[in-house]
Amino acid sequence: MPLAPPPVHVGEKIAGVVCVTSGGTTVPLEQRCVRYIDNFSSGNRGAASTEYFVKSGYAVIFVHRRGSCQPYCRYLPEDSFLEFFEVSDQFEFQALNFLRNSFFSSIQVVAEGLLLKIPFTTIFEYLQILQLAAASMSCVGPRGMFYLAAAVSDFYVPWENMAKHKIQSAAGPLDMRLTQVPKMLPVLRNQWAPLAFCISFKLETDPEILLQKAEMALGKYQMHAVVANELATYKREVILVTANDRIKISKENDDADVEEKLIQLLVEKHMDYIKDLGKNVCNV
Amino acid sequence: MPLAPPPVHVGEKIAGVVCVTSGGTTVPLEQRCVRYIDNFSSGNRGAASTEYFVKSGYAVIFVHRRGSCQPYCRYLPEDSFLEFFEVSDQFEFQALNFLRNSFFSSIQVVAEGLLLKIPFTTIFEYLQILQLAAASMSCVGPRGMFYLAAAVSDFYVPWENMAKHKIQSAAGPLDMRLTQVPKMLPVLRNQWAPLAFCISFKLETDPEILLQKAEMALGKYQMHAVVANELATYKREVILVTANDRIKISKENDDADVEEKLIQLLVEKHMDYIKDLGKNVCNV
Numbered sequence: 285m286p287l288a289p290p291p292v293h294v295g296e297k298i299a300g301v302v303c304v305t306s307g308g309t310t311v312p313l314e315q316r317c318v319r320y321i322d323n324f325s326s327g328n329r330g331a332a333s334t335e336y337f338v339k340s341g342y343a344v345i346f347v348h349r350r351g352s353c354q355p356y357c358r359y360l361p362e363d364s365f366l367e368f369f370e371v372s373d374q375f376e377f378q379a380l381n382f383l384r385n386s387f388f389s390s391i392q393v394v395a396e397g398l399l400l401k402i403p404f405t406t407i408f409e410y411l412q413i414l415q416l417a418a419a420s421m422s423c424v425g426p427r428g429m430f431y432l433a434a435a436v437s438d439f440y441v442p443w444e445n446m447a448k449h450k451i452q453s454a455a456g457p458l459d460m461r462l463t464q465v466p467k468m469l470p471v472l473r474n475q476w477a478p479l480a481f482c483i484s485f486k487l488e489t490d491p492e493i494l495l496q497k498a499e500m501a502l503g504k505y506q507m508h509a510v511v512a513n514e515l516a517t518y519k520r521e522v523i524l525v526t527a528n529d530r531i532k533i534s535k536e537n538d539d540a541d542v543e544e545k546l547i548q549l550l551v552e553k554h555m556d557y558i559k560d561l562g563k564n565v566c567n568v
Numbered sequence: 569m570p571l572a573p574p575p576v577h578v579g580e581k582i583a584g585v586v587c588v589t590s591g592g593t594t595v596p597l598e599q600r601c602v603r604y605i606d607n608f609s610s611g612n613r614g615a616a617s618t619e620y621f622v623k624s625g626y627a628v629i630f631v632h633r634r635g636s637c638q639p640y641c642r643y644l645p646e647d648s649f650l651e652f653f654e655v656s657d658q659f660e661f662q663a664l665n666f667l668r669n670s671f672f673s674s675i676q677v678v679a680e681g682l683l684l685k686i687p688f689t690t691i692f693e694y695l696q697i698l699q700l701a702a703a704s705m706s707c708v709g710p711r712g713m714f715y716l717a718a719a720v721s722d723f724y725v726p727w728e729n730m731a732k733h734k735i736q737s738a739a740g741p742l743d744m745r746l747t748q749v750p751k752m753l754p755v756l757r758n759q760w761a762p763l764a765f766c767i768s769f770k771l772e773t774d775p776e777i778l779l780q781k782a783e784m785a786l787g788k789y790q791m792h793a794v795v796a797n798e799l800a801t802y803k804r805e806v807i808l809v810t811a812n813d814r815i816k817i818s819k820e821n822d823d824a825d826v827e828e829k830l831i832q833l834l835v836e837k838h839m840d841y842i843k844d845l846g847k848n849v850c851n852v
Contacts, residue, residue: 320608458748460743
């Protein structure tokens with residue numbers, strides 16, 4: 285039976301272009317890499333946010349960790365999608381409705397040119413892709429947004445210090461010195477995308493230092509907003525920290541996405557930012 | 569249109585029970601874990617081998633890393649399975665033939681009780697599950713096999729040395745001392761499963777030390793066979809090392825699986841082992 289695709293609500297014209305980063309970056313420990321340090325991140329936040337940005341009329345560059353959660357496929361099982369099929373007594377093969385809807389939303393959004401997916405694995409790939417995305421978005425100026433939800437490694441092993449081959453375990457305990465990854469947020473903000481609206485994320489496990497860290501990041505890196513979240517509660521609650529506000533955003537019910545309200549709020553702030561920038565330009 | 573399921577060739581009776589371990593284990597670096605060390609492994613070897621063990625009449629306990637490659641789903645894309653559907657001009661929704669076949673093979677094998685899947689993430693989970701699998705397989709004695717293809721961490725951070733919260737990056741370079749994971753192969757071989765047929769894997773990046781390392785493992789841990797593979801060529805070539813032989817096994821063509829011949833050979837060796845053990849028991 286032919287199926288009509290479910291509607292994807294796209295605005296009359298593109299409201300803006302957002303680069304959503306999603307999932308964790310890795311840091312190789314060996315030149316011929318067998319072992320690496322990884323950062324916990326399912327990529328669910330970035331995938332969900334991408335869907336709401338598209339719904340709000342944005343075109344999205346989805347810079348994501350290979351194999352992490354994807355927009356319109358968030359509810360698929362981790363290990364085997366086969367659970368999403370059902371089989372009749374006559375061995376008839378049926379995809380469940382959810383799968384059909386995912387499929388049609390996904391192809392429609394890609395077909396309309398509203399979603400470009402670019403994968404990364406290591407921190408090195410991630411930073412290069414971010415720079416390229418910034419360069420390609422410079423033509424939209426303040427209509428560009430960076431929504432940096434990826435869990436980016438803080439420490440890495442410089443190439444020259446890396447073991448060439450797999451580290452042998454027979455040699456006793458392993459001592460490692462990891463170097464800090466240079467902070468790239470100021471570079472993005474000041475050099476790569478000086479006109480874009482920039483949102484970074486702060487995840488902490490200790491609730492006592494979370495807001496303090498988020499405010500530090502806001503000031504130090506001149507972000508337009510920082511999304512503060514705690515490991516224990518990040519699925520149901522975030523705090524949006526800006527120069528003037530701390531807005532707590534919670535899930536309304538079990539089926540809701542905390543990203544729905546978050547993106548709505550950020551889109552409003554982005555539109556205000558574009559207007560203000562326009563006024564300032566006129567005033568000059 | 570109703571579809572007949574493709575046949576899965578299962579022997580008249582179960583030839584044996586094999587515990588296949590697959591994918592890499594992780595080592596958390598913080599008690600409330602944000603960062604962890606991971607071992608490179610797609611899980612493809614374990615997933616492919618599982619299919620050939622089932623085809624050879626074995627029941628398989630597939631102990632695998634969450635999210636790693638699964639039997640009968642090996643050719644699915646990493647990021648989005650949606651590529652495996654096609655849509656007609658009338659928005660008719662069609663799964664490609666490959667997906668149909670995967671689906672039917674998978675449900676048939678699970679329905680016949682030939683495949684039990686158990687997931688792990690950390691090295692701690694992995695070792696506990698391995699011990700449980702060994703205990704549950706002790707009733708089949710020498711008909712049991714352990715095919716240890718998982719990439720198990722060599723180093724870990726003991727719980728008491730672990731940072732309680734997310735490690736802060738502001739404090740400069742990070743020095744870490746990792747402790748060796750105790751070797752569990754001798755424990756499995758001598759205590760948990762003394763009658764089972766045991767195969768371990770040796771992956772190296774340096775071809776010059778590979779065979780030497782594999783032979784060391786064979787002797788030191790009293791394995792019945794060690795599968796030696798090199799990072800650069802592991803998809804197309806392995807060397808099966810036993811007390812009497814070194815047998816090189818290569819893919820016959822691009823579409824073939826190196827696991828097909830490997831499992832065939834191991835099943836023969838396992839059957840010989842069962843016979844020999846039977847003779848020895850009779851001779852006593």
